[in-house]
Amino acid sequence: VFFPHMRRHLRGVVVVTAAWVLSCTGTIIVSHNSHEGSHFLCESFRSFCYQAECVELFDPGRNSGRIPWGAIHRQDVALLRMRSDDVSNETIRDDDVVIVLVRCSLMDWTISEYVKRNQADLDPTIVAKYSDPQFIDSVDLEPLTYDIHLVKRTAKILVSKWREKIDLLRALKERRRRYRIVAYEDFLDDGAELIRTFTKETLDDEPPCAYRPVNYTVHRVHTGQIEDFAINYEAVVRHFRKSDYPTWGNLSADFDDDRVPLHLGASVCQ
Secondary structure, eight states, X not given: OOOHHHHHHHTTOOSOOGGGOOOTTSOEEEEOOTTSSHHHXXXXXXXXXXXXXXXXXXXXXXXXXOXXXXXXXXXXXXXXXXXXXXXXXXXXXXTOEEEEEEOOOHXXXXXXXXXXXXXGGSOHHHHHHHSSGGGSTTOOOOOBOOOHHHHHHXXXXXXXXXXXXXXXHHHHHHTTOEEEEEEHHHHHHOHHHHHHHHHHHHHSSOOSSOOOOOOOSOOOOSOSOGGGTBTTHHHHHHHHHHSOOOOHHHXXXXXXXXXXXXXXXXXXXX
16 A cells, blocks of 8 residues: 555556565665654664664764765665765665655654754753653653744754655666655554565565564654643644645655555555
């Protein structure tokens, strides 16, 4: 099942064709952005015995502005913050596949990114505790009051991040590199099953081993109910209902690629 707005572009293609089967020698590159579940998705591959490097070792900011592609290609799965300019036939090999994570709910993503994107405007104690709480086990977070002006500023930044994803997808398509879109919401719903589906449909294989628990460095922080972590949740919800932000579906509606069903999972990401 694919994004409803993408069905009209796929021209009846409902299964991954043989041309999209990934060789077992390729690397699965998880495109990394903030608070989209990329660390958790990467680490979940370890549950199926993939060799996965899920800290930000390969990001250009840690490597004098360069991406160490040789080190990346020694991994089964690698986390990487990448842009459209990073895509070439020399960097992304024929047997690699890029997973592009998309967080469909702009409101939820904005709340997750609110503190990290507005550190200069917030109390330092809040910044220290709330910027990346997913890396702290058993953290106890009290609900916050969200400044609607900062909420609006954050949402606009994240819409620009969606646009960058479209640019990345266009670059991957132009270079005929393999990729799959994964919705954050789908992965949270059943991450293990999504990885099994990815392995079967994209790699034409089974995972190296059956699912086994692993120690994660990231943890789910919130229940998913905004009233549990926003004191003024009604004002936040009202802001998004009245605003004219584009949706991911709006932005990606003109992007199509006949080669493959774009979306892995059952999200109605509109």
